[in-house]
Amino acid sequence: MKPSPAAEGGAVLAVALAAYALIFDDLAGLLAAGTVLFFLFFRGAVFLHGISHLAATISVERAVGKRIVRQGSLLAVETNVSYDPGTALAVEIEDLIPAVAVAASEQKSRVIGPGRVALRHSFRVMAAGDTSFGGIGLVAKDPFFSACLLYTSPSPRDRTRSRMPSSA
Secondary structure (H helix, E strand, O other), rough: OEOHHHHHHHHHHHHHHHHHHHHHHHHHHHHHHHHHHHHHHHHHHHHHHHHHHHHHHHHHEEEEOOOOOOOOOOEEEEEEEEEOOOOOOEEEEEEEEEOOOEOOOEEEEEEEEEOOEEEEEEEEEEEEEEEEEEEEEEEEEEOOOEEEEOOOOOOOOOOOOEEEEEOO
16 A cells, blocks of 8 residues: 555644644644544545455456467457446556566557456467466555555466467
8 A cells, every 4th residue: 555645745744733733732733633644544444445345346357369379479368357346446457468478569448337447458478388367457546545456366277378389
């Protein structure tokens, strides 16, 4: 979880108010500093709740152009990601290509509906053998905090694997 400039500014304001209150023995300044800190902690808790809800409701479906590919051949992929849009988080999604692949095109995302995104891209597989996708990268933001998540397939037998014949 990373604070945004607004959250950092709020924390600086709380520290400045607390310093003022301590120097001038002002109870109102101390209460104001405590209120700002309470607000930041509350917003952090709301953000963490939203991000855990987002992580619990995500589902990924991937359609791969070919199942068996040769080294260096182009592979087209369409990934559909859905999640519960009930949280007030802005979500950015990226499909992570296999470690043995090189991107051949930029990922194009299209919002299908609330909480549904389709990603299209292509890549070239550069090594022989079994190739698994890296997962889905999510960036969730609100006005005060942001976080990055990596979603990988919950199943050990991921049906989105591509197999490349090894050269003998």
